[in-house]
């Protein structure tokens with residue numbers, strides 16, 4: 001059994017990690033940490049775990065984590081994560097970091113969007129934790145930068161089309177809708193019930209959202225040249241889920257059937273990507289609580305554009321499920337170990 005710990009376990013991604021890890025057949029969850037809940041029982045902070053998990057929260061002490069675990073999930077805010085991760089690696093632990101601190105290859109790009117990087121020497125060894133793109137590198141990594149939720153949904157939607165050179169890369173537009181849990185458990189006016197319920201709004205449009213450079217980093221690599229994308233996030237009154245609709249112009253002379261073939265071939269071994277074509281388009285309800293990314297698409301022959309619809313659960317595939325999948329690969333387990341539960345559609 002692999003001993004694992006979660007730093008920042010009192011937040012939403014921490015909760016989702018506990019839910020998945022407490023039934024994982026190859027793992028023992030030994031330690032959960034939080035500053036504000038230190039000393040409290042987990043099932044007092046999250047009564048949903050009554051009868052399932054009897055741990056008590058500790059403070060985030062790297063020595064204690066090294067005694068109790070072989071791999072740590074850091075589910076902390078950006079900046080806090082890069083303070084802890086080097087301490088854990090020095091003590092011989094493996095780390096899956098859920099923040100943005102280890103997603104970028106270029107420290108200057110991270111610093112342009114976030115803040116000064118205090119562990120830039122680790123960026124070249126950190127592996128971007130999207131298994132469909134980096135499965136082999138993840139297997140041997142000691143540090144994985146788990147992708148952002150919006151980037152996961154968008155990169156998976158267009159990767160096959162860029163890899164097969166079927167679209168004009170500069171024409172990619174991504175229109176995404178996220179549930180409110182994407183903003184974390186902390187209270188803020190933006191995510192207040194009355195500010196969100198019954199409404200729908202765009203935010204940080206026109207290249208202002210910090211996920212834009214992350215999406216561009218990965219899509220540029222697939223395209224083989226630097227590219228910019230138009231990314232428009234929206235906040236919707238749901239608890240879980242992201243639906244991204246991605247548009248791109250097909251290269252002249254591309255037959256619509258080659259789009260179907262590109263998805264089928266790119267994802268032929270992808271355990272957690274379900275291809276829906278244009279018949280039964282994806283919905284956030286159909287992936288809820290699961291690590292699936294469902295993809296549907298259609299070529300609009302009148303405009304020459306392909307439209308791809310991508311649905312994930314932001315807390316599972318967009319964060320903690322993907323993190324568990326990465327842990328499975330790093331530990332040599334089956335990729336879907338602990339992630340086989342069907343989605344929860346009512």
Ligand SMILES: NC(=O)C1=CN([C@@H]2O[C@H](COP(=O)(O)OP(=O)(O)OC[C@H]3O[C@@H](n4cnc5c(N)ncnc54)[C@H](OP(=O)(O)O)[C@@H]3O)[C@@H](O)[C@H]2O)C=CC1
Nearest residue numbers: 008010011012013034035036076077080099182184185319
């Ligand atoms: N929510 C989502 O859908 C997604 C989130 N992520 C990323 O995952 C990480 C966790 O997100 P999420 O669970 O939503 O966030 P939450 O705000 O819900 O939880 C954050 C956790 O970190 C702890 N924490 C907060 N501030 C600090 C600090 N300065 N030092 C140490 N610990 C701190 C909190 O507990 P305490 O204050 O008690 O210490 C809590 O346990 C973030 O980096 C987020 O960007 C990634 C993908 C999707």
Ligand SMILES: CC(=O)N[C@@H](CCC(=O)OP(=O)(O)O)C(=O)O
Nearest residue numbers: 099100148149178179180182183
């Ligand atoms: C709805 C909402 O607020 N979503 C968050 C992104 C979700 C997330 O946590 O992304 P990171 O992992 O990169 O932090 C936002 O727009 O900033």
